[in-house]
Amino acid sequence: MAGTLSVLYNDGMEAKKLPILNVPRAELLTWLEPFGSPRMRCRQIERWLLIGRAETFEQMSDLPRRLREELAARFEPLGTRIDRHLTASDQTHKLLLRLPDDHLIECVLIQDADRRTACISTQVGCGMGCVFCASGLNGVVRNLTSGEILEQLLRLRNLLAPDQRLTHIVVMGMGEPLANLDNLLTALEIAGSKDGLDIGARHITISTVGLPAKIRRLAELGKQYHLAVSLHAPNDALRSQIVPTNDKTGLPDILAAADYFFERTGRQVTFEYVLLHDVNDRAAQARELARLLQGRQAHVNLIPFNDVEGLSYRRPSQETLVQFTDVLRRAGISVKVRKRKGSEIDAACGQLRRKVEREQTVATVGAGDENRLGLPLV
Numbered sequence: 532m533a534g535t536l537s538v539l540y541n542d543g544m545e546a547k548k549l550p551i552l553n554v555p556r557a558e559l560l561t562w563l564e565p566f567g568s569p570r571m572r573c574r575q576i577e578r579w580l581l582i583g584r585a586e587t588f589e590q591m592s593d594l595p596r597r598l599r600e601e602l603a604a605r606f607e608p609l610g611t612r613i614d615r616h617l618t619a620s621d622q623t624h625k626l627l628l629r630l631p632d633d634h635l636i637e638c639v640l641i642q643d644a645d646r647r648t649a650c651i652s653t654q655v656g657c658g659m660g661c662v663f664c665a666s667g668l669n670g671v672v673r674n675l676t677s678g679e680i681l682e683q684l685l686r687l688r689n690l691l692a693p694d695q696r697l698t699h700i701v702v703m704g705m706g707e708p709l710a711n712l713d714n715l716l717t718a719l720e721i722a723g724s725k726d727g728l729d730i731g732a733r734h735i736t737i738s739t740v741g742l743p744a745k746i747r748r749l750a751e752l753g754k755q756y757h758l759a760v761s762l763h764a765p766n767d768a769l770r771s772q773i774v775p776t777n778d779k780t781g782l783p784d785i786l787a788a789a790d791y792f793f794e795r796t797g798r799q800v801t802f803e804y805v806l807l808h809d810v811n812d813r814a815a816q817a818r819e820l821a822r823l824l825q826g827r828q829a830h831v832n833l834i835p836f837n838d839v840e841g842l843s844y845r846r847p848s849q850e851t852l853v854q855f856t857d858v859l860r861r862a863g864i865s866v867k868v869r870k871r872k873g874s875e876i877d878a879a880c881g882q883l884r885r886k887v888e889r890e891q892t893v894a895t896v897g898a899g900d901e902n903r904l905g906l907p908l909v
């Protein structure tokens with residue numbers, strides 16, 4: 532069963548166990564043949580992971596003991612390892628997961644009344660370069676596999692009480708989801724299955740910085756996923772300063788793709804707007820944003836910036852936030868201010884990963900070398 536994953540994880544060194552969720556079904560079925568009824572055994576394994584919350588093969592009690600032993604020798608039921616688990620006073624949980632190749636990713640469980648939302652990542656790092664985001668400060672390393680995306684959902688779901696389930700998914704963690712669309716769609720297909728996590732497409736939101744061709748492809752799939760476009764500015768000049776990839780796309784093409792998504796799916800598009808103090812939070816910019824979205828079936832999600840160590844951007848004042856919101860509402864634009872959740876546990880995307888990687892680098896190089904490494908001093 533030497534496939535791309537063994538190359539990805541082994542690097543020519545001693546072979547590691549393969550995460551079983553990353554093994555193609557056809558290969559797993561072939562491997563299971565000596566144990567009889569491979570399709571049944573495969574379904575049993577999947578059911579234990581997706582529904583039974585098993586985190587070891589030993590817990591899969593309806594599998595023959597010899598099969599459980601062979602599985603444990605060859606595979607990992609979950610290839611990720613929880614490196615850090617932080618819990619906020621509002622019961623927001625953040626997991627820092629270590630992948631089999633030692634890279635780190637983040638995922639978050641957000642709880643609000645009967646709503647339990649998983650916020651997941653799609654890449655190690657991010658290549659979009661948004662100036663306010665900790666995820667992309669060191670660029671993108673690689674795409675996550677479909678199994679690694681799915682495992683985040685399982686890890687977060689397994690934090691819940693046995694009688695609770697995930698109700699929503701937001702793909703708003705590390706990375707640009709549409710740059711890893713195939714693997715994301717595979718993971719979401721399993722998550723949405725009745726034999727999986729049973730989360731309906733209308734409860735899943737995919738966020739993008741705005742890749743027009745990929746937005747159109749997503750629209751043509753006929754799925755009912757919700758689309759959120761990270762706008763962050765009302766004009767191309769300012770947006771290119773905040774989102775460098777805007778130079779290659781531009782607001783007209785992004786908005787045209789968003790309009791196409793609405794036409795094909797009937798799903799209202801959300802435009803996310805991170806408010807940065809004295810950068811994009813002025814009343815004049817709110818009026819310009821209202822003109823830009825006028826006539827569209829759109830919703831604006833305002834996100835006051837969460838301060839990130841090492842970045843100079845700051846959160847807008849409450850007065851500025853209220854004024855910006857009022858301008859949009861008076862213009863007839865649907866708008867909501869995102870609640871601040873998990874602020875005391877570095878819940879904003881990429882913060883915890885960056886903090887831990889900094890600690891590891893300092894520990895390796897030497898505590899006196901922070902300045903030479905260009906790392907922010909605490």
